[in-house]
Amino acid sequence: MTKPLPKVRDSKGSVTLGRLLGRGGEGTVYEIADRSGQVAKLYHQDVSSEKASKIETMASLQNDRLLSLAAWPLDLLRSTDGKPVGLLMPRVDGHKDIHNLYSPRSRKAEFPAADWRFLIRSAANTARAFAAIHETGCVIGDVNHGGVCVSDKATVRLIDCDSFQVSVGARRYLCEVGVPTFTPPELQGKRFRGVVRTPNHDNFGLAILIFHLLFMGRHPFAGRFLGRGDMSIEKAIAEFRFAYGANSSTFQMEPPPNVPPIGIASPAIASLIERAFAQSGVQDGRRPTAKEWVADLDNLEKQTKACRINASHYYVGGLDHCPWCRLEAATGAVLFSFVIKTAPLGGITGRIDVGSVWARIAAIPSPGPAPNLPDWNKTAPSKEALALGRQRRFRNAAKYAGLIAIIVVLMGAMPAAAFIWIVGGLFVLSGVSKQSGDGSESAKFRDAVVRAEGHFKTLKARWDQDASDQRFTTHLRQLQHEKEQLLDLPNLRRRRYQELERARERDQRKRYLEAIQIEPAKIPGIGPGRKAMLASYNIETAWDVSEAHITKVPGFGPALTRELMKWRQVVESGFRFDASKGVDPRDIAALDRDVADMKQKLEQSLINGPQALTKIRDHILAQRIALKPSIEQAGKVLAQAKADLSAI
CATH class of the missing domain: 1.10.150 (DNA polymerase; domain 1)
Structure with a gap:
């Protein structure tokens, strides 16, 4: 038998409860039969007079901006006997827990169209909601990802507002709960009973939420501790051990492997992050305010640009590479759902005529092999080298003749030692021969060969690379391979679908x-x-x-x-x-996206083929004209240097 719904009323009269929407640890939420934009929350436990007074005070503070950003209490609900039992609040539809957005795994399912721009916008809207609360003089206190919800349009609504700290005049209703991983260092390990929260405390939790959004769900204090023992997140927060900061090594911390560096954000955002988690932040007003975050996050979104490789990737324009491509390559994880651009390819929409495109590619004439270089082996020695060679040969002949004459005289004087004089003479002649090849006059010729050889090799390497038709033929072979891949795409899809079935x-x-x-x-x-x-x-x-x-x-x-x-x-x-x-239809959709992406890239490459080949061909021909005089001159110089060295 169905249990009858409780009978309740607000300050204006009876409230008819409708369908049960959800049940949590603190209370149960119901539809209201004749008010589609409102819901009723009934507490499981008795409501104290302090709690009832707080709800009535919050209801008196409501305004249009608060109601658009938060499930703000609208009225106190009482039972028929006047006992406070709950509250009336706006209905929050179409919004999901922010954790589902900043976590890459759940984002693919819950927010499939979200890219990094969407995350930045959601972070800015979260900061706007915090700013609206602070403008009322209230403090959120219990900042955590369960209290923030995001829609598929990046709009943000704060929930569980009845736990906020509320101050009106001299009356203050405290927030006496909190989640340690969002609690600032100065409150870590403390009991919240009797603690007066400040916007500066909220600003720490806001910075955690923003860091989660911008850095793929990472916690800024979850890192590897390089000292002894374990380092919990709560302890790291209490000791200011921000794992991604400029001073992380001072605190013996390093971020986990394969994480986005703080540099993926703009310098302004990186500066706000450093301020939020610095030791100086414990001083009231030192952490970035919600309004500061809004301004710089709005600017950050304007600075983003699309990745040329992956259409779902957006990143700060000042970076020289896409950080998301590198992270996905390193981890194998998909950070953002892939989006296929529908823009026309090179002015051609739909399926291209492969035969027609290939005919245009094949019509580009090849530059042909590089021209043969002249044969410089028959270069004659210079007059200087020939003269020096004659002089050296004459001097050597005179030395040999003198030594031989001395040996003959000694043998005649002491015939018994003839053998010794002959052997000694051979050693002396050998020394003279070696000495004759090491004269200082030949050094400049050897140096000339070394210099000429080095210069020629440099030019020859450029000639072989830039004047050869290798780049042309390599690119043509690549285009041929891409044409075959394009024609084989139906078979590729069939094979991959069969793999999915298995x-x-x-x-x-x-x-x-x-x-x-x-x-x-x-x-x-x-x-x-x-x-x-x-x-x-x-x-x-x-x-x-x-x-x-x-x-x-x-x-x-x-x-x-x-x-x-x-x-x-x-x-x-x-x-x-x-x-x-x-x-699974999602696997089929992913397969079709992959095949469509391959088709797009292959078609675009083939469309660009004639222009690319023409540019390569023109560059090769231009390099031949530019390099030929230099390499011919270098070849002549080297051949001359070698001929001269040989002559002496």
């Missing part, structure tokens, strides 16, 4: 495990801080959990690894393969 059970299992996230799971010993650390090391779902991955995460020893593996095993035990299901 892998249906594996892919069903993967999708099942990817859908179960670690963040909301209850796993012994693994709280919000450790979950944030896991996410910073790309472990977000049951699919990501493996011993090999967990052992790389700081603070996860054998005990916690066992708990995570046990949780995954329990989750996986619920998987059932459905043989009646065909290939």
Whole structure:
């Protein structure tokens, strides 16, 4: 038997509850039968007079801007006997938990069209919502990703507003809860009861949310500690150990592997991040305000440009490469869902006529092989070299004749030692011969050969590279290969579809495990801080959990690894393969996107083929004209230097 709905009223009269929308740890949310834009939240526990007074005070502060940015309390709800039981608030439809946006894995499913510009815009709108709250004199206090929701248009709504700190005149209603991974250093480890929060405290949590959005779900204090012992996120926050900062090495921290560096943002944004997490930030007003973030984030979005390789990638225009391409190549993870541009290709829309395009490519004449260089081997020695050679030969002949005469005289004087004089004479003649080849007059000729040889080799290397037809023929072969790939695309799609059919059970299992996230799971010993650390090391779902991955995460020893593996095993035990299901439509769509992207790139390359080949051909012919006089002159100089050295 269905339990009857509670009867409640607001300050204007009776409120008729409708369908149950959701149940949380604090209360239950219902539709209101005759008010489509409002909902009722009824608390599980009795509502204190302090809480009731707070809700009424917040309702008195409502304005159009607050109501557009937050599920702000509209009125106090009471039971028929006048007892406070809940509150009336705007209905938030079409918005999802911000965690689903900044996590790359869930973003593909929940926000498939989101690129980095969308993340920047969402961050700016989150800052706008914080600014609106602060303008009322209120403080959010319990900043966390469960209190911020984002739509597919990047609009932001804050929820759970009844936990905010509210100040009106001398009356102050405190926020006495908080999530450690979003709590500033000065409040880490403290009990929140009796603590007065400030906008500067909120600004720390806001910076965490913005960092999550801009840096692919990473926590700024989740890094590798280079000192002894474990370093939890909470402890790292308390000790200002910002893992991505300019002073991270001073604090013995380094970011996890394969993460976006802080330099992917503009210098202005990087400066705000450093300020938000610096030690000086504990001083009231030193952290960037929500309004500061809005201005610089709006400018950041204007500075982005599209990647030439991947249409789904946008990044800051001042960078010399796309950081997302590098990260995806390094990790194999897809950070943003792929988008195919529909712009016409080179003025041709639809499928190109491959035969016609190839005919234009084949019509480009080849530059042919590089012309043969002259043969300089018959170069005659110079007069100077010939004269020097004659002089050296004459001097050597005189030396030999003198030595021989001396040996003959000595042999006549002492015939018994004839053998000794002959052997000694041969050694002396050998020394004279060697000495005659090392004269200083030949040094300049040897140096001339070395210099000429070096210059010629440099020019010859340029000639072989720039004057050869190798680049032309290589590019032509590449175009031929691309034409064959284009014609084979239907067969390629067929083969890859067959692979998907064979892998249906594996892919069903993967999708099942990817859908179960670690963040909301209850796993012994693994709280919000450790979950944030896991996410910073790309472990977000049951699919990501493996011993090999967990052992790389700081603070996860054998005990916690066992708990995570046990949780995954329990989750996986619920998987059932459905043989009646065909290939997942999402896999087919991904396959078709890949094939369409390949087709687009191949067609564009072939369309550009004639122009590219013409440019290569013209460059080769121009280089031949430019290099030929220089290399011919260098060849003559080298041949002359060699002939002269040989002559002496």
